[in-house]
Amino acid sequence: MPAGTHLIEVSSLGYFFSPVRVDISARNPGHIQAALTENRRVLNELVLEPLKEEQYYEMREPFNILSLLKSPMGMMVGFMVVMVFVMPKMMENIGT
Known part of the structure; x- marks a missing residue:
C-alpha cells in the first residue's frame, strides 16, 4: 500500500463495523498505525468486531381496534353513526 492515510470500511450483511483509519508512514518503512474513527482508540492488531x-x-404493531377508531376515517364513521341514531331522537324531542 502507498504511504498516507487510508480508511477501511467493512460492509457485512446484518452487522455494523466501525471504520478504521490506517496511517502508513513514508519516513519509517513498515511503520503502520491503525485507529478506530469514532473513539480514536489505537489498535495493536487489526481484528475488528461488530x-x-x-x-x-x-416490527409490525399488533392489531388494535382503538387505532381504527382514532384514525380520521374511523372518526368520520363514528360521527355519522351518532348523527344517524341521535339526530332523529333530538328532532322528536323538539317537536313535542
Whole structure:
C-alpha cells in the first residue's frame, strides 16, 4: 500500500463495523498505525468486531381496534353513526 492515510470500511450483511483509519508512514518503512474513527482508540492488531447487529425491518404493531377508531376515517364513521341514531331522537324531542 502507498504511504498516507487510508480508511477501511467493512460492509457485512446484518452487522455494523466501525471504520478504521490506517496511517502508513513514508519516513519509517513498515511503520503502520491503525485507529478506530469514532473513539480514536489505537489498535495493536487489526481484528475488528461488530459494534451492533443491524435491523433492516421494523416490527409490525399488533392489531388494535382503538387505532381504527382514532384514525380520521374511523372518526368520520363514528360521527355519522351518532348523527344517524341521535339526530332523529333530538328532532322528536323538539317537536313535542
